[in-house]
Amino acid sequence: MSDAAADTGADLFKRVSVDRVSQVIVDQIKLLVREGKLSNGDRLPSERDLCQRFGVSRVTVREALRVLEASGLIEIRVGARGGAFVSSPTRxxxxxxxxxxxxxxxxxxxxxxxxxxxxxxxxxxxxxxxxxxxxxxxxxxxxxxxxxxxxxxxxxxxxxxxxxxxxxxxxxxxxxxxxxxxxxxxxxxxxxxxxxxxxxxxxxxxxxxxxxxxxxxxxxxxxxxxxxxxxxxxxxxxxxxxxxxxx
Amino acid sequence: MSDAAADTGADLFKRVSVDRVSQVIVDQIKLLVREGKLSNGDRLPSERDLCQRFGVSRVTVREALRVLEASGLIEIRVGARGGAFVSSPTRxxxxxxxxxxxxxxxxxxxxxxxxxxxxxxxxxxxxxxxxxxxxxxxxxxxxxxxxxxxxxxxxxxxxxxxxxxxxxxxxxxxxxxxxxxxxxxxxxxxxxxxxxxxxxxxxxxxxxxxxxxxxxxxxxxxxxxxxxxxxxxxxxxxxxxxxxxxx
DNA sequence: CTGGAATAACGGTCAGACCATTAGCCGTAT
DNA sequence: ATACGGCTAATGGTCTGACCGTTATTCCAG
Structure with a gap:
Protein backbone atom coordinates (compact mmCIF):
# COMPACT_ATOMS: atom_id res chain seq x y z
CA MET A 1 0.00 0.00 0.00
CA SER A 2 2.34 2.68 1.22
CA ASP A 3 5.38 2.51 -1.00
CA ALA A 4 6.70 5.81 0.21
CA ALA A 5 9.71 7.33 -1.42
CA ALA A 6 12.57 5.91 0.57
CA ASP A 7 15.13 6.34 -2.15
CA THR A 8 18.35 8.23 -2.15
CA GLY A 9 17.32 10.64 0.55
CA ALA A 10 15.08 13.27 -0.91
CA ASP A 11 11.43 12.54 -1.51
CA LEU A 12 11.28 14.86 -4.44
CA PHE A 13 10.66 12.98 -7.66
CA LYS A 14 7.05 12.02 -7.43
CA ARG A 15 6.25 8.72 -9.01
CA VAL A 16 5.63 9.59 -12.64
CA SER A 17 2.29 8.10 -13.51
CA VAL A 18 1.63 7.57 -17.18
CA ASP A 19 -1.99 6.74 -16.64
CA ARG A 20 -3.94 5.84 -19.67
CA VAL A 21 -5.94 8.72 -21.01
CA SER A 22 -9.01 6.52 -20.93
CA GLN A 23 -8.36 5.86 -17.25
CA VAL A 24 -8.23 9.57 -16.53
CA ILE A 25 -11.63 9.92 -18.13
CA VAL A 26 -12.94 7.04 -16.08
CA ASP A 27 -11.73 8.67 -12.89
CA GLN A 28 -13.20 11.99 -13.88
CA ILE A 29 -16.64 10.56 -14.55
CA LYS A 30 -16.49 8.45 -11.41
CA LEU A 31 -15.78 11.60 -9.47
CA LEU A 32 -18.74 13.36 -11.03
CA VAL A 33 -21.00 10.54 -9.96
CA ARG A 34 -19.49 10.42 -6.52
CA GLU A 35 -20.00 14.12 -6.04
CA GLY A 36 -23.59 13.81 -7.09
CA LYS A 37 -23.17 15.98 -10.15
CA LEU A 38 -24.35 12.97 -12.08
CA SER A 39 -27.18 11.00 -10.55
CA ASN A 40 -28.95 7.78 -11.27
CA GLY A 41 -30.69 7.89 -14.62
CA ASP A 42 -28.81 10.89 -15.92
CA ARG A 43 -27.62 10.61 -19.47
CA LEU A 44 -24.06 11.35 -20.39
CA PRO A 45 -23.33 13.24 -23.59
CA SER A 46 -22.96 11.12 -26.69
CA GLU A 47 -19.64 9.54 -27.50
CA ARG A 48 -18.95 12.00 -30.26
CA ASP A 49 -19.79 14.81 -27.91
CA LEU A 50 -17.52 13.52 -25.19
CA CYS A 51 -14.69 13.25 -27.71
CA GLN A 52 -14.75 16.97 -28.27
CA ARG A 53 -15.15 17.88 -24.60
CA PHE A 54 -12.24 15.73 -23.51
CA GLY A 55 -10.24 16.46 -26.63
CA VAL A 56 -9.60 12.81 -27.35
CA SER A 57 -10.63 10.35 -29.99
CA ARG A 58 -13.76 8.30 -29.91
CA VAL A 59 -11.82 5.10 -29.32
CA THR A 60 -10.50 6.46 -26.05
CA VAL A 61 -13.92 7.59 -24.90
CA ARG A 62 -15.36 4.23 -25.76
CA GLU A 63 -12.72 2.38 -23.75
CA ALA A 64 -13.53 4.58 -20.78
CA LEU A 65 -17.21 3.83 -21.17
CA ARG A 66 -16.47 0.10 -21.36
CA VAL A 67 -14.66 0.28 -18.04
CA LEU A 68 -17.43 2.27 -16.42
CA GLU A 69 -19.96 -0.17 -17.76
CA ALA A 70 -18.01 -3.16 -16.49
CA SER A 71 -17.82 -1.46 -13.11
CA GLY A 72 -21.57 -1.16 -13.11
CA LEU A 73 -21.63 2.61 -12.98
CA ILE A 74 -23.30 3.17 -16.31
CA GLU A 75 -25.58 1.34 -18.64
CA ILE A 76 -25.42 1.80 -22.39
CA ARG A 77 -28.37 1.83 -24.72
CA VAL A 78 -28.13 1.89 -28.49
CA GLY A 79 -30.19 3.71 -31.03
CA ALA A 80 -31.63 7.20 -31.07
CA ARG A 81 -31.83 8.78 -27.61
CA GLY A 82 -29.37 6.11 -26.63
CA GLY A 83 -26.11 6.64 -24.88
CA ALA A 84 -24.62 6.11 -21.45
CA PHE A 85 -26.97 6.36 -18.49
CA VAL A 86 -25.82 6.47 -14.92
CA SER A 87 -27.18 3.36 -13.26
CA SER A 88 -27.26 2.62 -9.59
CA PRO A 89 -29.17 -0.65 -9.31
CA THR A 90 -25.84 -2.36 -9.49
CA ARG A 91 -26.57 -5.05 -6.96
CA MET B 1 -30.86 -15.55 -13.90
CA SER B 2 -33.08 -18.08 -15.67
CA ASP B 3 -35.11 -16.12 -18.17
CA ALA B 4 -36.59 -19.16 -19.80
CA ALA B 5 -38.62 -18.80 -22.94
CA ALA B 6 -42.22 -18.55 -21.81
CA ASP B 7 -43.50 -16.79 -24.89
CA THR B 8 -46.33 -17.59 -27.18
CA GLY B 9 -46.21 -21.31 -26.68
CA ALA B 10 -43.28 -22.71 -28.53
CA ASP B 11 -39.83 -22.23 -27.17
CA LEU B 12 -38.41 -21.97 -30.59
CA PHE B 13 -37.33 -18.44 -31.28
CA LYS B 14 -34.37 -18.10 -29.06
CA ARG B 15 -34.04 -14.69 -27.58
CA VAL B 16 -32.24 -12.83 -30.33
CA SER B 17 -29.11 -11.64 -28.67
CA VAL B 18 -27.39 -8.77 -30.36
CA ASP B 19 -24.57 -9.11 -27.93
CA ARG B 20 -21.62 -6.99 -28.63
CA VAL B 21 -18.86 -8.89 -30.30
CA SER B 22 -16.51 -7.67 -27.62
CA GLN B 23 -18.81 -9.15 -24.99
CA VAL B 24 -18.69 -12.52 -26.68
CA ILE B 25 -14.92 -12.39 -26.52
CA VAL B 26 -15.08 -11.44 -22.87
CA ASP B 27 -17.30 -14.41 -22.11
CA GLN B 28 -15.08 -16.74 -24.06
CA ILE B 29 -11.94 -15.71 -22.22
CA LYS B 30 -13.73 -15.77 -18.89
CA LEU B 31 -14.75 -19.32 -19.61
CA LEU B 32 -11.19 -20.28 -20.44
CA VAL B 33 -10.06 -18.90 -17.10
CA ARG B 34 -12.88 -20.55 -15.21
CA GLU B 35 -12.13 -23.89 -16.79
CA GLY B 36 -8.53 -23.57 -15.82
CA LYS B 37 -7.26 -23.55 -19.37
CA LEU B 38 -5.80 -20.18 -18.51
CA SER B 39 -4.23 -19.90 -15.10
CA ASN B 40 -2.82 -17.16 -12.99
CA GLY B 41 0.20 -15.59 -14.62
CA ASP B 42 -0.47 -16.98 -18.07
CA ARG B 43 -0.01 -14.55 -20.88
CA LEU B 44 -2.67 -14.09 -23.50
CA PRO B 45 -1.65 -13.64 -27.14
CA SER B 46 -0.93 -10.10 -28.22
CA GLU B 47 -3.78 -7.86 -29.30
CA ARG B 48 -2.84 -8.14 -32.95
CA ASP B 49 -2.67 -11.88 -32.58
CA LEU B 50 -6.10 -12.09 -30.94
CA CYS B 51 -7.55 -10.00 -33.76
CA GLN B 52 -6.68 -12.67 -36.28
CA ARG B 53 -7.80 -15.56 -34.10
CA PHE B 54 -11.19 -14.03 -33.37
CA GLY B 55 -11.49 -12.49 -36.81
CA VAL B 56 -12.31 -9.06 -35.45
CA SER B 57 -10.63 -5.71 -35.43
CA ARG B 58 -8.18 -4.57 -32.83
CA VAL B 59 -10.63 -2.06 -31.38
CA THR B 60 -13.00 -4.87 -30.49
CA VAL B 61 -10.30 -6.96 -28.88
CA ARG B 62 -9.13 -3.96 -26.89
CA GLU B 63 -12.61 -3.26 -25.58
CA ALA B 64 -12.87 -6.85 -24.45
CA LEU B 65 -9.54 -6.58 -22.69
CA ARG B 66 -10.64 -3.37 -20.99
CA VAL B 67 -13.69 -5.13 -19.59
CA LEU B 68 -11.65 -8.08 -18.40
CA GLU B 69 -9.16 -5.72 -16.84
CA ALA B 70 -11.90 -3.77 -15.07
CA SER B 71 -13.28 -7.05 -13.80
CA GLY B 72 -9.90 -7.82 -12.35
CA LEU B 73 -9.34 -10.96 -14.38
CA ILE B 74 -6.34 -9.75 -16.29
CA GLU B 75 -3.57 -7.27 -15.85
CA ILE B 76 -2.03 -5.45 -18.77
CA ARG B 77 1.60 -4.54 -19.12
CA VAL B 78 3.02 -2.38 -21.86
CA GLY B 79 6.24 -2.64 -23.77
CA ALA B 80 8.09 -5.62 -25.17
CA ARG B 81 7.07 -8.90 -23.54
CA GLY B 82 4.01 -7.01 -22.41
CA GLY B 83 0.43 -8.02 -22.94
CA ALA B 84 -2.48 -9.34 -20.97
CA PHE B 85 -1.66 -11.58 -18.03
CA VAL B 86 -4.22 -13.55 -16.11
CA SER B 87 -4.16 -12.19 -12.59
CA SER B 88 -5.67 -13.69 -9.49
CA PRO B 89 -4.48 -11.46 -6.66
CA THR B 90 -7.68 -9.57 -7.10
CA ARG B 91 -8.36 -8.77 -3.48
C1' DC C 1 -56.89 8.95 -36.96
C1' DT C 2 -53.92 5.35 -37.96
C1' DG C 3 -50.16 2.75 -39.97
C1' DG C 4 -45.96 2.70 -42.07
C1' DA C 5 -42.00 4.77 -44.38
C1' DA C 6 -38.27 8.24 -44.18
C1' DT C 7 -35.07 10.50 -41.12
C1' DA C 8 -31.68 11.58 -37.85
C1' DA C 9 -29.15 10.40 -33.71
C1' DC C 10 -26.46 7.14 -31.71
C1' DG C 11 -23.59 3.11 -30.48
C1' DG C 12 -20.76 -0.92 -32.71
C1' DT C 13 -17.23 -2.18 -35.74
C1' DC C 14 -13.57 -1.86 -39.06
C1' DA C 15 -9.02 -0.57 -41.34
C1' DG C 16 -4.65 1.41 -41.23
C1' DA C 17 -1.50 4.40 -39.26
C1' DC C 18 1.69 6.49 -35.81
C1' DC C 19 3.56 7.13 -31.06
C1' DA C 20 5.43 5.62 -26.33
C1' DT C 21 7.21 2.12 -23.60
C1' DT C 22 10.00 -1.73 -22.63
C1' DA C 23 13.06 -6.07 -22.66
C1' DG C 24 16.76 -7.92 -24.79
C1' DC C 25 20.71 -7.53 -27.82
C1' DC C 26 24.97 -5.68 -29.26
C1' DG C 27 28.79 -2.86 -29.73
C1' DT C 28 32.09 0.26 -27.74
C1' DA C 29 35.04 2.05 -24.25
C1' DT C 30 37.37 1.42 -20.02
C1' DA D 1 36.42 -9.07 -19.28
C1' DT D 2 33.10 -5.94 -17.83
C1' DA D 3 30.04 -2.14 -17.68
C1' DC D 4 27.66 1.36 -19.81
C1' DG D 5 24.85 3.20 -23.54
C1' DG D 6 22.42 3.08 -27.68
C1' DC D 7 19.68 0.10 -31.12
C1' DT D 8 15.81 -2.82 -32.29
C1' DA D 9 11.67 -5.23 -32.27
C1' DA D 10 7.52 -6.36 -29.87
C1' DT D 11 3.56 -4.53 -27.80
C1' DG D 12 0.05 -1.54 -25.89
C1' DG D 13 -2.07 3.38 -26.43
C1' DT D 14 -4.16 6.65 -29.36
C1' DC D 15 -5.85 8.86 -33.58
C1' DT D 16 -8.57 9.45 -37.93
C1' DG D 17 -12.31 8.63 -40.78
C1' DA D 18 -15.47 5.74 -42.44
C1' DC D 19 -19.57 2.49 -42.66
C1' DC D 20 -23.23 -0.37 -40.57
C1' DG D 21 -27.22 -1.65 -37.46
C1' DT D 22 -30.53 -0.01 -34.10
C1' DT D 23 -33.98 3.06 -32.45
C1' DA D 24 -37.07 7.12 -31.38
C1' DT D 25 -39.20 10.59 -33.81
C1' DT D 26 -41.48 12.75 -37.54
C1' DC D 27 -44.29 13.07 -41.23
C1' DC D 28 -46.90 11.61 -45.04
C1' DA D 29 -50.41 8.71 -47.16
C1' DG D 30 -54.55 6.18 -46.72
Missing amino acids: ERLGQGLADLITLSSLTPAHITEARSVIEIGILPFVVERATGDDIASLRRMIEEGQEALDRNAYTMNISAAFHVGVSVCAHNPAIETLVQSFHGPMLLSLRQAQLVAPAMGRRGTDEHAALVDAIEARDTEAAIAVMTTHLDRTAGLVRDMPPAAP | ERLGQGLADLITLSSLTPAHITEARSVIEIGILPFVVERATGDDIASLRRMIEEGQEALDRNAYTMNISAAFHVGVSVCAHNPAIETLVQSFHGPMLLSLRQAQLVAPAMGRRGTDEHAALVDAIEARDTEAAIAVMTTHLDRTAGLVRDMPPAAP
Missing part, protein backbone atom coordinates in the same frame (compact mmCIF):
# COMPACT_ATOMS: atom_id res chain seq x y z
CA GLU A 92 -26.73 -7.84 -9.48
CA ARG A 93 -23.60 -6.69 -11.19
CA LEU A 94 -21.81 -6.47 -7.90
CA GLY A 95 -22.90 -9.99 -7.10
CA GLN A 96 -21.73 -11.12 -10.51
CA GLY A 97 -18.34 -9.52 -10.03
CA LEU A 98 -18.05 -11.05 -6.61
CA ALA A 99 -18.89 -14.41 -8.03
CA ASP A 100 -16.28 -14.07 -10.74
CA LEU A 101 -13.56 -13.03 -8.40
CA ILE A 102 -14.39 -15.55 -5.74
CA THR A 103 -14.39 -18.30 -8.30
CA LEU A 104 -10.98 -17.27 -9.46
CA SER A 105 -9.35 -16.25 -6.25
CA SER A 106 -8.18 -18.79 -3.73
CA LEU A 107 -11.29 -18.49 -1.60
CA THR A 108 -12.85 -21.82 -0.80
CA PRO A 109 -16.57 -22.36 -0.29
CA ALA A 110 -15.76 -22.96 3.36
CA HIS A 111 -14.27 -19.49 3.66
CA ILE A 112 -17.25 -17.92 2.00
CA THR A 113 -19.73 -19.84 4.07
CA GLU A 114 -18.04 -18.71 7.22
CA ALA A 115 -18.05 -15.09 6.16
CA ARG A 116 -21.67 -15.43 5.21
CA SER A 117 -22.58 -16.82 8.59
CA VAL A 118 -20.84 -13.92 10.30
CA ILE A 119 -23.07 -11.54 8.43
CA GLU A 120 -26.32 -13.42 8.56
CA ILE A 121 -26.04 -14.06 12.25
CA GLY A 122 -24.70 -10.62 13.02
CA ILE A 123 -27.69 -8.89 11.48
CA LEU A 124 -30.24 -10.81 13.48
CA PRO A 125 -30.37 -8.36 16.40
CA PHE A 126 -31.31 -5.63 13.94
CA VAL A 127 -33.74 -7.90 12.13
CA VAL A 128 -35.49 -8.86 15.35
CA GLU A 129 -35.62 -5.26 16.44
CA ARG A 130 -36.87 -3.74 13.21
CA ALA A 131 -38.93 -6.35 11.39
CA THR A 132 -42.41 -5.02 10.68
CA GLY A 133 -45.60 -6.97 10.35
CA ASP A 134 -45.37 -6.68 6.61
CA ASP A 135 -41.82 -8.01 6.66
CA ILE A 136 -42.88 -11.06 8.61
CA ALA A 137 -45.88 -11.68 6.41
CA SER A 138 -43.61 -11.49 3.40
CA LEU A 139 -41.24 -14.04 4.90
CA ARG A 140 -44.10 -16.41 5.67
CA ARG A 141 -45.27 -16.12 2.12
CA MET A 142 -41.82 -17.09 0.89
CA ILE A 143 -41.85 -20.12 3.13
CA GLU A 144 -45.21 -21.20 1.78
CA GLU A 145 -43.95 -20.90 -1.74
CA GLY A 146 -40.95 -22.96 -0.76
CA GLN A 147 -43.13 -25.68 0.66
CA GLU A 148 -45.26 -25.76 -2.44
CA ALA A 149 -42.12 -26.04 -4.52
CA LEU A 150 -41.00 -28.90 -2.32
CA ASP A 151 -44.27 -30.71 -2.91
CA ARG A 152 -43.78 -30.30 -6.62
CA ASN A 153 -40.20 -31.45 -6.19
CA ALA A 154 -39.07 -28.14 -7.63
CA TYR A 155 -37.23 -26.64 -4.72
CA THR A 156 -34.15 -24.78 -5.85
CA MET A 157 -31.40 -22.98 -4.09
CA ASN A 158 -32.78 -19.76 -5.49
CA ILE A 159 -35.79 -20.09 -3.26
CA SER A 160 -33.64 -20.53 -0.22
CA ALA A 161 -31.44 -17.64 -1.29
CA ALA A 162 -34.47 -15.41 -1.75
CA PHE A 163 -35.55 -16.16 1.80
CA HIS A 164 -32.21 -15.26 3.24
CA VAL A 165 -32.18 -12.02 1.31
CA GLY A 166 -35.68 -11.42 2.58
CA VAL A 167 -34.47 -11.77 6.13
CA SER A 168 -31.76 -9.22 5.49
CA VAL A 169 -34.34 -6.81 4.17
CA CYS A 170 -35.88 -6.80 7.64
CA ALA A 171 -32.75 -5.11 8.97
CA HIS A 172 -33.90 -2.06 7.02
CA ASN A 173 -30.38 -1.21 6.02
CA PRO A 174 -29.63 -1.26 2.28
CA ALA A 175 -25.93 -1.82 2.89
CA ILE A 176 -26.66 -5.01 4.76
CA GLU A 177 -29.14 -6.08 2.16
CA THR A 178 -26.60 -5.59 -0.60
CA LEU A 179 -24.04 -7.52 1.34
CA VAL A 180 -26.25 -10.55 1.84
CA GLN A 181 -27.46 -10.42 -1.72
CA SER A 182 -23.92 -10.34 -3.04
CA PHE A 183 -22.93 -13.37 -1.09
CA HIS A 184 -25.73 -15.48 -2.44
CA GLY A 185 -24.46 -15.31 -5.99
CA PRO A 186 -21.20 -17.07 -5.24
CA MET A 187 -22.93 -19.44 -2.91
CA LEU A 188 -25.26 -20.65 -5.60
CA LEU A 189 -22.30 -21.48 -7.75
CA SER A 190 -21.01 -24.02 -5.30
CA LEU A 191 -24.30 -25.05 -3.77
CA ARG A 192 -26.20 -25.97 -6.84
CA GLN A 193 -24.68 -29.38 -6.64
CA ALA A 194 -24.74 -29.58 -2.90
CA GLN A 195 -28.49 -29.75 -3.26
CA LEU A 196 -28.15 -32.90 -5.30
CA VAL A 197 -26.01 -34.38 -2.60
CA ALA A 198 -28.61 -33.68 0.05
CA PRO A 199 -32.09 -33.52 -1.45
CA ALA A 200 -33.63 -33.70 2.01
CA MET A 201 -32.06 -30.39 2.85
CA GLY A 202 -34.95 -28.53 1.31
CA ARG A 203 -37.46 -29.92 3.79
CA ARG A 204 -35.30 -29.36 6.82
CA GLY A 205 -34.30 -26.02 5.42
CA THR A 206 -37.83 -24.69 5.17
CA ASP A 207 -38.66 -26.01 8.61
CA GLU A 208 -35.76 -24.05 9.99
CA HIS A 209 -36.79 -21.02 7.99
CA ALA A 210 -40.19 -21.19 9.63
CA ALA A 211 -38.65 -21.51 13.08
CA LEU A 212 -36.53 -18.47 12.34
CA VAL A 213 -39.54 -16.38 11.43
CA ASP A 214 -41.28 -17.49 14.61
CA ALA A 215 -38.32 -16.31 16.63
CA ILE A 216 -38.24 -12.99 14.81
CA GLU A 217 -41.92 -12.45 15.40
CA ALA A 218 -41.48 -13.26 19.08
CA ARG A 219 -38.61 -10.75 19.17
CA ASP A 220 -36.44 -13.48 20.57
CA THR A 221 -32.95 -12.64 19.38
CA GLU A 222 -31.24 -15.56 21.04
CA ALA A 223 -33.62 -18.09 19.56
CA ALA A 224 -33.21 -16.55 16.14
CA ILE A 225 -29.46 -16.77 16.41
CA ALA A 226 -29.67 -20.35 17.57
CA VAL A 227 -31.86 -21.38 14.65
CA MET A 228 -29.75 -19.55 12.12
CA THR A 229 -26.55 -21.00 13.52
CA THR A 230 -27.88 -24.53 13.18
CA HIS A 231 -29.18 -23.79 9.72
CA LEU A 232 -25.91 -22.41 8.45
CA ASP A 233 -23.76 -24.99 10.16
CA ARG A 234 -25.46 -27.68 8.16
CA THR A 235 -24.68 -25.85 4.96
CA ALA A 236 -21.13 -25.38 6.14
CA GLY A 237 -20.84 -29.10 6.63
CA LEU A 238 -21.88 -29.72 3.06
CA VAL A 239 -19.33 -27.46 1.47
CA ARG A 240 -16.47 -28.22 3.80
CA ASP A 241 -13.34 -29.25 2.01
CA MET A 242 -14.74 -28.50 -1.36
CA PRO A 243 -12.18 -27.22 -3.85
CA PRO A 244 -12.09 -23.51 -4.73
CA ALA A 245 -13.49 -23.92 -8.23
CA ALA A 246 -16.54 -26.06 -8.81
CA PRO A 247 -17.63 -26.08 -12.45
CA GLU B 92 -7.55 -5.11 -3.79
CA ARG B 93 -9.53 -4.81 -6.96
CA LEU B 94 -12.47 -6.61 -5.47
CA GLY B 95 -12.28 -4.31 -2.52
CA GLN B 96 -12.05 -1.36 -4.84
CA GLY B 97 -15.10 -2.47 -6.76
CA LEU B 98 -17.04 -3.01 -3.58
CA ALA B 99 -15.96 0.37 -2.32
CA ASP B 100 -17.02 2.03 -5.56
CA LEU B 101 -20.42 0.49 -5.54
CA ILE B 102 -21.00 1.17 -1.89
CA THR B 103 -19.97 4.76 -2.33
CA LEU B 104 -22.09 5.29 -5.38
CA SER B 105 -25.25 3.65 -4.28
CA SER B 106 -27.47 5.67 -2.05
CA LEU B 107 -25.99 4.30 1.12
CA THR B 108 -25.46 6.73 3.95
CA PRO B 109 -22.43 6.61 6.21
CA ALA B 110 -24.77 5.48 8.96
CA HIS B 111 -25.84 2.47 6.92
CA ILE B 112 -22.27 1.58 6.13
CA THR B 113 -21.14 2.01 9.68
CA GLU B 114 -23.85 -0.31 10.89
CA ALA B 115 -22.97 -2.97 8.33
CA ARG B 116 -19.36 -2.59 9.26
CA SER B 117 -20.09 -3.11 12.91
CA VAL B 118 -22.03 -6.26 12.11
CA ILE B 119 -18.98 -7.69 10.44
CA GLU B 120 -16.30 -6.46 12.79
CA ILE B 121 -18.16 -7.65 15.85
CA GLY B 122 -19.30 -10.86 14.22
CA ILE B 123 -15.79 -11.98 13.43
CA LEU B 124 -14.52 -11.53 16.97
CA PRO B 125 -15.35 -15.08 18.10
CA PHE B 126 -13.17 -16.39 15.27
CA VAL B 127 -10.49 -13.83 15.99
CA VAL B 128 -10.35 -14.71 19.65
CA GLU B 129 -10.29 -18.39 18.84
CA ARG B 130 -7.65 -18.31 16.14
CA ALA B 131 -5.32 -15.40 16.84
CA THR B 132 -1.74 -16.64 17.09
CA GLY B 133 1.05 -15.14 19.13
CA ASP B 134 2.44 -13.59 15.98
CA ASP B 135 -0.92 -12.06 15.17
CA ILE B 136 -1.13 -10.44 18.57
CA ALA B 137 2.43 -9.19 18.41
CA SER B 138 1.66 -7.67 15.06
CA LEU B 139 -1.39 -5.89 16.43
CA ARG B 140 0.61 -4.51 19.36
CA ARG B 141 3.19 -3.22 16.94
CA MET B 142 0.48 -1.39 15.03
CA ILE B 143 -0.76 0.20 18.21
CA GLU B 144 2.73 1.39 19.08
CA GLU B 145 3.09 2.96 15.68
CA GLY B 146 -0.25 4.63 16.17
CA GLN B 147 0.84 6.09 19.48
CA GLU B 148 4.05 7.39 17.99
CA ALA B 149 2.04 8.97 15.21
CA LEU B 150 -0.21 10.54 17.82
CA ASP B 151 2.82 12.03 19.58
CA ARG B 152 3.96 13.50 16.29
CA ASN B 153 0.41 14.70 15.69
CA ALA B 154 0.36 12.62 12.53
CA TYR B 155 -2.37 10.14 13.31
CA THR B 156 -4.48 9.40 10.27
CA MET B 157 -7.52 7.30 9.67
CA ASN B 158 -5.33 4.99 7.60
CA ILE B 159 -3.56 3.89 10.73
CA SER B 160 -6.83 3.07 12.40
CA ALA B 161 -8.06 1.29 9.30
CA ALA B 162 -4.89 -0.77 9.13
CA PHE B 163 -5.47 -1.92 12.69
CA HIS B 164 -9.00 -3.01 11.98
CA VAL B 165 -7.87 -4.92 8.93
CA GLY B 166 -5.14 -6.42 11.09
CA VAL B 167 -7.75 -7.67 13.50
CA SER B 168 -9.66 -9.29 10.66
CA VAL B 169 -6.51 -11.07 9.56
CA CYS B 170 -6.57 -12.90 12.87
CA ALA B 171 -9.74 -14.65 11.79
CA HIS B 172 -7.55 -16.51 9.29
CA ASN B 173 -10.21 -16.38 6.64
CA PRO B 174 -9.32 -14.49 3.47
CA ALA B 175 -12.97 -13.86 2.65
CA ILE B 176 -13.49 -12.06 5.92
CA GLU B 177 -10.29 -10.14 5.46
CA THR B 178 -11.38 -8.96 2.04
CA LEU B 179 -14.72 -7.94 3.43
CA VAL B 180 -13.29 -5.79 6.19
CA GLN B 181 -10.74 -4.32 3.84
CA SER B 182 -13.47 -3.37 1.40
CA PHE B 183 -15.45 -1.55 4.00
CA HIS B 184 -12.59 0.62 5.05
CA GLY B 185 -12.35 2.34 1.69
CA PRO B 186 -15.78 3.97 1.87
CA MET B 187 -15.32 4.64 5.54
CA LEU B 188 -12.21 6.66 4.94
CA LEU B 189 -14.07 8.81 2.49
CA SER B 190 -16.49 10.01 5.07
CA LEU B 191 -14.24 9.79 8.08
CA ARG B 192 -11.32 11.82 6.85
CA GLN B 193 -13.13 14.89 7.98
CA ALA B 194 -14.65 13.30 11.04
CA GLN B 195 -11.11 13.19 12.38
CA LEU B 196 -10.92 16.96 12.16
CA VAL B 197 -14.15 17.20 14.08
CA ALA B 198 -12.84 15.04 16.87
CA PRO B 199 -9.07 15.18 17.05
CA ALA B 200 -9.12 13.52 20.45
CA MET B 201 -10.58 10.44 18.89
CA GLY B 202 -7.16 9.19 17.96
CA ARG B 203 -6.04 8.93 21.60
CA ARG B 204 -9.19 7.25 22.78
CA GLY B 205 -9.17 5.11 19.68
CA THR B 206 -5.73 3.68 20.30
CA ASP B 207 -6.57 3.09 23.95
CA GLU B 208 -9.54 1.05 22.87
CA HIS B 209 -7.44 -0.77 20.31
CA ALA B 210 -5.07 -1.77 23.09
CA ALA B 211 -7.94 -2.96 25.27
CA LEU B 212 -9.22 -5.02 22.36
CA VAL B 213 -5.89 -6.75 21.90
CA ASP B 214 -5.76 -7.48 25.60
CA ALA B 215 -9.15 -9.13 25.38
CA ILE B 216 -8.10 -11.16 22.37
CA GLU B 217 -4.95 -12.33 24.08
CA ALA B 218 -6.97 -13.32 27.14
CA ARG B 219 -9.31 -15.26 24.84
CA ASP B 220 -12.17 -13.27 26.33
CA THR B 221 -14.72 -13.04 23.54
CA GLU B 222 -17.27 -11.11 25.52
CA ALA B 223 -14.79 -8.46 26.60
CA ALA B 224 -13.57 -8.12 23.01
CA ILE B 225 -17.10 -7.64 21.78
CA ALA B 226 -17.78 -5.08 24.48
CA VAL B 227 -14.70 -3.06 23.60
CA MET B 228 -15.37 -3.20 19.88
CA THR B 229 -18.98 -2.24 20.37
CA THR B 230 -18.04 0.85 22.35
CA HIS B 231 -15.36 1.71 19.84
CA LEU B 232 -17.64 1.47 16.84
CA ASP B 233 -20.57 3.17 18.53
CA ARG B 234 -18.50 6.27 18.99
CA THR B 235 -17.69 6.31 15.29
CA ALA B 236 -21.32 5.74 14.51
CA GLY B 237 -22.20 8.79 16.55
CA LEU B 238 -19.85 10.90 14.50
CA VAL B 239 -21.22 9.95 11.14
CA ARG B 240 -24.84 9.81 12.11
CA ASP B 241 -27.05 11.87 9.85
CA MET B 242 -24.29 12.64 7.44
CA PRO B 243 -25.38 12.89 3.82
CA PRO B 244 -24.67 10.05 1.37
CA ALA B 245 -21.92 11.85 -0.51
CA ALA B 246 -19.21 13.63 1.40
CA PRO B 247 -16.67 15.26 -0.90
